[in-house]
Amino acid sequence: MKDEPNIDELKKKLRKNKNEDTSKTEQKKEIKETESIHSSDDHAPIQQEENDYEELDGCVIEHYTDNDDEKGQKENKKDTESEETSTKDDSDSIELNETQDKIEVTELTSLEPSESEEKSDSEPENIEKKPKKKRNINYKKWSIILFSATIIFLVASYLISSKSDVKEIVVNGNEHLSTEEILERSEIKEKDKMYLTSEGKAEQNISLLPIVESITVERDFPNTVNITVKEFEVVAYVESKGRYYPVLENVQILRGFDMTPTDAPIIHFFDGVEFEGMVKSLNQMNPQILAMISEIFYRPNEEANARIQLYMNDGQEIIADYNTIGDKIDYYAGMKKEIGNKKGLIDLEVSNTFLPYSSEEVVRIKRSMRSVPRQVPYLEEIEASLEDIKRSLKALEIESEE
Secondary structure (H helix, E strand, O other), X not given: OOOOOOHHHHHHHXXXXXXXXXXXXXXXXXXXXXXXXXXXXHHHHHXXXXXXXXXXXXXXXXHHHHHHHHHHHHHHHHHHHHHHHHHHHHHHHHHHHHHHHHHHHHHHHOOOHHHHXXXXXXXXXXXXXXXXXXXXXXXXXXXXXXXXXXXXXXXXXXXXXXXXXXXXXXXXXXXXOOHHHHXXXXXXXXXXXXXXXXXXXXXXXXXXXXXXXXXXXXXXXXXXXXXXXXXXXXXXXXXXXXXXXXXXXXXXXXXXXXXXXXXXXXEEOOOOHHHHHHHHHHHHOOHHHHOOEEEEEEOOOOOOOOEEEEEEXXXXXXXXXXXXXXXXXXXXXXXXXXXXXXXXEXXXXXXXXXXEOOOHHHHHHHHHOXXXXXXXXXXXXXXXXXXXXXXXXXXXXXXXXX
C-alpha cells in the first residue's frame, strides 16, 4: 500500500517546479531570439554565396553544401530535442498540476489534519467508505426479557393477592388427639400466606405432645396445608379420681389428656417394674384381643408375685402372669369356642385350663386374691402436683389480663 503524501513537502516541490519552469521558458525565449537574429544575418551572405557559386569550382560547392546540410541536420536535431524537452517539461508541469489539484481536493474533503493522520497506513486512498450497517434487533434477547418480566409480574401478583392465602388445613392420622388441639399447636390459620407458613416450626410445636410419634407438615399449593400425625399406640388406661389417662406403648402416661377408655383395658395397682412389664406384654397382644379386655388387676401373693387378674368384655375371668400373658392370650379365642356359655375361671398362669366356679381350685384362688393391694401411690402424688400447676397457670392468666 502507498503511503499518503505529505502535503507540506508536495507544496515545496510544486514551488520549485514552477520556478524551474519559468527559468526554462525564459531561456527558450532567449534562444529563439538569438536564432532569429542569426537567421536574419545569414540571409545576406547566403545570397552572396549563391552568386559566388558560379565562380567557384564544382567540387568546392559540393563540399560546402555538404557541410551546410550537416549543420542543418544538427540544428534540426537540436530543435527536436528542445521540443521534446519542452513537451516533457509541459507533461511534468501537467502532472504536477494534477497532483496539486488532487491535494487541494483532499484538503477540502478531509475533516482535519489530525484525523487524516490517524487513519491506518494500510487503508487505500481511492477506496470509497462502506456505508454503516444497520444494527439488527436481537429478537431472541427481547423475547427472553419480556418472558421473564411477565413471570415476575405474575408471581408478584400471586404473592400479594388472596390467591396465596391458606384456605384449607387437613389433619390426618390423629386417633386420640383432637383436630382442634393439633391446629392450635401448629399455629397455622386460614388466610395466612402460603409462602409465610413455617413447616418446621409447626412440626416442632406438635411434636412436643408426648402421644405424637412423628409429624409431617406439608404445603400443597395453591391453598392447602396437610398435617399428618402418627401417634403412639394406646395400650391401656389408668384411673385417678374418676379420670382416665392413656398409657402409651412407650411406657408413658398422658397426664392432662383424660379420655374415655376405648379399645384398651383399664389397669389397676401397677407400679414401677410391674407397670413396665405389663405394658411390654400389652404391646405384644393383637389389637383385636386387646380390645376384648375390660380391666386388669395386679394380684400378687406369696406363691405368685407376678399374678394378674383379667376381666373380659364377655364376662369371662382369667388369671395369668404379666410376664407371659402377651403370648398366652392368643389361646383365649380357641378356648372360648370350646367353653361356650359356661362361666368359670380360665387359668393361663400354669396349665391353660378352664375351671368352673364350683371347683375347689377356683375357691382357693379366690381366697388368695381377697387381699387387694393398695392403690399405686405415685398416681395420687402426680395428680396433686398437676392440680397445683393448673392453679398457678390460671392465676398467671388472670394477672396478665388485668
